[in-house]
Amino acid sequence: xxxxxxxxxxxxxxxxxxxxxxxxxxxxxxxxxxxxxxxxxxxxxxxxxxxxxxxxxxxxxxxxxxxxxxxxxxxxxxxxxxxxxxxxxxxxxxxxxxxxxxxxxxxxxxxxxxxxxxxxxxxxxxxxxxxxxxxxxxxxxxxxxxxxxxxxxxxxxxxxxxxxxxxxxxxxxxxxxxxxxxxxxxxxxxxxxxxxxxxxxxxxxxxxxxxxxxxxxxxxxxxxxxxxxxxxxxxxxxxxxxxxxxxxxxxxxxxxxxxxxxxxxxxxxxxxxxxxxxxxxxxxxxxxxxxxxxxxxxxxxxxxxxxxxxxxxxxxxxxxxxxxxxxxxxxxxxxxxxxxxxxxxxxxxxxxxxxxxxxxxxxxxxxxxxxxxxxxxxxxxxxxxxxxxxxxxxxxxxxxxxxxxxxxxxxxx
Numbered sequence: 001x002x003x004x005x006x007x008x009x010x011x012x013x014x015x016x017x018x019x020x021x022x023x024x025x026x027x028x029x030x031x032x033x034x035x036x037x038x039x040x041x042x043x044x045x046x047x048x049x050x051x052x053x054x055x056x057x058x059x060x061x062x063x064x065x066x067x068x069x070x071x072x073x074x075x076x077x078x079x080x081x082x083x084x085x086x087x088x089x090x091x092x093x094x095x096x097x098x099x100x101x102x103x104x105x106x107x108x109x110x111x112x113x114x115x116x117x118x119x120x121x122x123x124x125x126x127x128x129x130x131x132x133x134x135x136x137x138x139x140x141x142x143x144x145x146x147x148x149x150x151x152x153x154x155x156x157x158x159x160x161x162x163x164x165x166x167x168x169x170x171x172x173x174x175x176x177x178x179x180x181x182x183x184x185x186x187x188x189x190x191x192x193x194x195x196x197x198x199x200x201x202x203x204x205x206x207x208x209x210x211x212x213x214x215x216x217x218x219x220x221x222x223x224x225x226x227x228x229x230x231x232x233x234x235x236x237x238x239x240x241x242x243x244x245x246x247x248x249x250x251x252x253x254x255x256x257x258x259x260x261x262x263x264x265x266x267x268x269x270x271x272x273x274x275x276x277x278x279x280x281x282x283x284x285x286x287x288x289x290x291x292x293x294x295x296x297x298x299x300x301x302x303x304x305x306x307x308x309x310x311x312x313x314x315x316x317x318x319x320x321x322x323x324x325x326x327x328x329x330x331x332x333x334x335x336x337x338x339x340x341x342x343x344x345x346x347x348x349x350x351x352x353x354x355x356x357x358x359x360x361x362x363x364x365x366x367x368x369x370x371x372x373x374x375x376x377x378x379x380x381x382x383x384x385x386x387x388x389x390x391x392x393x394x395x396x397x398x399x400x401x402x403x404x405x406x407x408x409x410x411x412x413x
Contacts, residue, residue, distance in 0.1 A: 006131050008131075010129065010191070011129050011130060011131060011138070013189055014125065014126070014129040014189070014190060014191075015126055015129055015130065015138050015141055015142055017182070017185065017186050017189055017190065018081075018122045018125055018126050018129075018142050018186075018190075019126075019141055019142040019143075019144070019145040020145060020182055021081070021085050021118060021122060021145075021179075021182060021186065022118070022119070022122055022142060022143060022145045022146045023145035023146060023148065023149035023150070024085065024088075024089065024149070024178055024179040024182060025088065025115045025118055025119065025146055025150070026145065026146035026147060026148070026149045026150020026151065026154070027149045027150050027153070027154050027157075027175055027178075027179075028088055028089070028091075028092035028111065028115065028150075028175060028176070028179065029057065029061075029111075029115060029150055030150035030151055030154050030236055031092075031150070031154045031155075031157070031158050031171065031172070031175055032053065032095065032108075033054075033154075033155070033236060033237055033239075033240050033258075034154065034155035034158045034159060034240050034251075034254065034255060034258060035158050035162075035168050035171060036050055036240060036241065037240060037241060037244050037245075037251070037254075038162065038168050039168055040241075042168070043098070043099070043100055043101065043104075044100075045101060046368055047238070047241060047364050047367040047368045047372060048364045048365050048367075048368040049101050049364070050237060050238065050241065050360075050364055051237065051238075051360045051361045051362070051363055051364015051365060051367070052101070052105065052361055052364065053101075053104055053105065053108055054233065054237040054356075054357075054360040054361075054364075055356070055357040055358065055359075055360045055361035055364075056105050056108055056109045056112065056357065057108040057109065057111060057112035057115075057356075057357075058112065058229075058233065058352045058353065058355075058356025058357035058360065059109070059112065059352075059353055059356075059357035059358075060109045060110070060111075060112030060113045060116060061112035061113070061115050061116035061119075061349075061352045061356060061357075062116060062348070062349040062350060062351070062352030062353030062354075062356060062357060063113070063116065063349060063353065064112065064113045064114070064115075064116030064117045064349070065116040065117070065119055065120050065345045065348040065349030065352060066345045066346055066349035066350065067117075067345070067349075068080055068084070068116060068117035068118075068119075068120055068121060068345060071117075072120065072121035072124070072341050072345075073338070073339075073341045073342055076192065077121035077122075077124065077125045077341070078125075078190050078191070078192050080117055080118075080121045081118060081121055081122060081125070081186065081190070082183060082186065082187055083114075083117070084114050084115070084117040084118035085114075085118055085179055085182065085183045085186065086179075086180065086183045087113075087114035088111050088114035088115045088118065088179065089176045089177075089178075089179030089180045089182075089183065090176065090180070091107065091110055091111040091114060092111060092172055092175050092176045092179070093172055093173045093175075093176035094107050094172075095107050095108065095111070095172040096168070096169035096170060096171065096172035096173050097169070116348075116349065116352065119348050120341055120344045120345035120348055120349075121341060122142065123139065123142070123143070123327055123328060123344050123348075124332070124340050124341040124344055125190070126138055126139050126142040126328075127139060127328065127329075127332050127340065133276075134273075134276070135276070135328065135329050135332075137269070137272065137273040137276060139272060139324060139327075139328030139329065140268045140269045140270070140271070140272035140273055140321075140324045140328070141268075141269055143268045143320070143323070143324045143327070143328065144265040144266060144267070144268030144269050144320065144324070145265070146265070147232075147261065147262050147264060147265035147268070147316060147320050148262050148263075148265035148266075149262070150236075150262070151236055151258065151261040151262040151264075151265070151316070152258075152259050152260075152261065152262010152263055152264075152265060153259075153262060154258075154262070155240070155254065155255040155258040155259060155262075156255050156256075156259055157175075158171055158255070159251050159252060159254075159255040161174060162251070212335060212339050212342050212343045212346060213346070215334050215335050215343070216334075216395075217330065217331070217333075217334030217335075217394075217395065218331065218334055218335065218343050218346060218347060220389065220393040220394055220395075221326050221327075221330055221331050221334065221347045221394075222346060222347050222350045222351055223389060223393075224322075224326055224351075224386055224389050224390060224393075224394070225323070225326060225327070225347055225348065225350070225351025225352075225355060226350070226351050226354040226355040226359075227355065227382045227383070227385045227386035227389060228319055228322060228323050228326070228351070228355065228382075228386055229323075229351050229352060229354075229355030229356045229359070230354075230355040230359040230378070230379070230382035231291075231295075231315075231319055231378075231379045231382040231383050231386070232316070232319050232320075232323070232355075233355060233356045233359065233360050234359055234360055234363045234375050234378050234379050234382070235261065235312070235315075235316075235375065235379050236261060237360050237363075237364075238360075238363060238364070238367060238372060238375040239257075239258060239261070239312075239375070240254055240258060241367075241372055242372045242373065242375060242376075243257055243258075243308070245372055246371075246372050246373055247302065247303040248303060249303055249305065253305045256305055256309060257305050257308045257309050257312065258312075259309065260308070260309035260310065260311070260312035260313040260316070261312045261313075261316045262316075263309075263313045263316075263317075264312065264313050264314070264315065264316025264317035264318075264319065264320050265316070265317075265320055266317060266320075267287070267316065267317035267318055267319070267320040267321035267324070268320045268321060268323070268324040270317075270321065271283060271287055271317075271318070271320075271321020271322065271324060271325065272321060272324040272325050272328060272329065275325050275329070276329075279396055280325055280329065280330050280394070280396055281390065281394050281395070281396045283321075283325070284322045284325055284326075284390050284394065285387070285390055285391060287318040287319075287321050287322050288318065288322060288383065288386055288387040288390060289387065290314065290318050291314070291315050291318035291319055291383050292380070292383045292384060292387060294311050294314040294315040294318070295311075295315050295376070295379055295380045295383055296380060297311055298311050298312075298315075298376050298379075298380075299373070299376045299377075315383075319383075322386070322390075326347065327344060327347055327348055330394070331343050331344050331347050332344065355382075359378070359382070363375055363378050366378070
């Protein structure tokens with residue numbers, strides 16, 4: 001494709017499919033959270049076990065993200081995407097076969113490998129497919145699907161299915177079907193992409209990660225992702241138990257409140273798009289200040305579903321927005337285009353290991369000993385740390401971002 005033209009039809013088809021794929025990642029990952037109060041009774045699990053179940057998936061997710069980003073740079077994104085979505089869709093069905101903690105940990109660890117492999121190449125494939133002037137908007141559209149489907153629709157779907165299927169085991173089997181169908185459609189629509197190394201002279205392979213880590217923005221973005229995900233994953237994993245065990249809400253009320261977290265996914269659309277016009281750093285600071293204020297209100301709200309819904313909606317709107325900026329245009333703009341997928345894999349992967357694996361495991365142990373309400377303090381502290389880091393550490397990318405060059409080099413993808 002000439003650099004002066006843009007395939008608008010393919011842009012919207014590709015971004016739409018990549019977004020749906022990330023939505024399936026979110027559904028398969030988070031649907032276990034609203035089901036946990038029921039599973040807990042059947043399998044004899046506690047809060048610490050929930051932290052481990054959430055943490056082991058995030059751990060393997062993070063490791064896979066780091067390696068998948070580099071692999072996609074070498075063999076092409078489409079191959080990695082197709083393998084990943086097929087595998088995690090099959091693996092989510094096996095979650096329903098789990099008979100105890102050990103089998104759950106094994107299944108979720110394998111699922112994390114497949115889901116983590118999908119994320120970095122899907123983000124960069126979106127950046128490549130998007131017109132440079134709307135990279136923030138398109139990456140926001142793509143990324144908003146994960147919290148919208150996983151944190152928003154997931155709880156509603158899980159509770160609804162519990163009323164019509166014999167047991168929670170069947171919910172996981174049903175959740176696998178959309179991902180398998182989507183894999184077939186993506187295989188037909190997404191364009192094959194030659195590895196960037198074939199089109200652009202690459203650095204020697206042994207030096208790729210050290211080369212990426214020499215860019216200051218990658219380090220700052222990685223630590224920031226740790227903070228963002230500590231807040232998001234801790235609330236996502238433990239809020240169902242907080243609502244049912246501490247506030248004594250019913251399952252239907254719990255699903256309604258949790259839908260607020262998914263509704264916050266609109267932040268992935270609005271906040272990155274706003275940053276296209278006002279700048280990355282100013283928008284991130286504004287969003288984190290609002291999120292901090294919302295989280296500060298949360299402990300004082302009792303069993304009032306409407307207020308809880310609104311507060312979680314605002315908090316996750318802002319959290320999701322800064323995540324979208326960080327893993328999309330901020331990281332892609334921090335490195336040369338040929339290192340974009342590798343850099344994104346590091347930011348997503350290491351952030352997942354620290355914020356998605358270690359943080360919920362620690363939070364689960366603390367909740368087991370100190371009470372489930374401690375999760376609100378953990379989320380608040382993580383948000384405050386993120387705000388300080390962005391103010392002190394994030395640098396506004398230059399006006400001439402590399403997306404246009406990137407699209408020229410890989411327009412055949």
